[in-house]
């Protein structure tokens with residue numbers, strides 16, 4: 625858990641610096657307990673951050689306001705959000721992993737094209753599960769990332 629959190633912190637800091645001069649919302653795909661959402665909202669105090677999850681199960685003090693909380697299955701909510709915003713997000717953080725790697729791989733494959741419809745060209749996708757999109761370029765992790773698998777893609 626410590627390696628995971630250290631890797632997430634390093635990657636989110638790296639992404640924060642990379643998109644600092646780029647307008648656009650942040651997408652937290654997998655709000656969960658709100659740990660990384662809390663980090664993101666401190667890192668991007670002026671940005672809109674939209675958080676997605678099937679259900680709301682984080683503590684009250686890390687809950688997004690209702691306009692920025694999008695509950696439901698990713699396969700439904702991500703295309704619906706794309707229909708509203710198009711390719712405008714600067715950064716998507718997809719923290720979707722569970723204890724079932726095969727199910728996670730299927731989910732990652734299903735949502736990668738949906739994320740592609742949401743993020744602007746040269747925007748970033750950070751994720752805890754590998755995603756395969758032909759136009760995305762995988763970037764190296766920052767040197768201070770912990771010993772935990774994580775993936776950073778530039779949207780091409």
Ligand SMILES: C[S@@+](CC[C@H](N)C(=O)[O-])C[C@H]1O[C@@H](n2cnc3c(N)ncnc32)[C@H](O)[C@@H]1O
Nearest residue numbers: 654655656657658659660677678697698719720
């Ligand atoms: C690893 S947790 C997110 C952890 C969170 N980022 C944090 O730092 O606390 C993954 C989350 O994705 C959500 N999730 C997984 N599959 C989903 C799906 N198909 N649709 C919507 N939410 C899903 C789960 O409910 C879970 O809260």
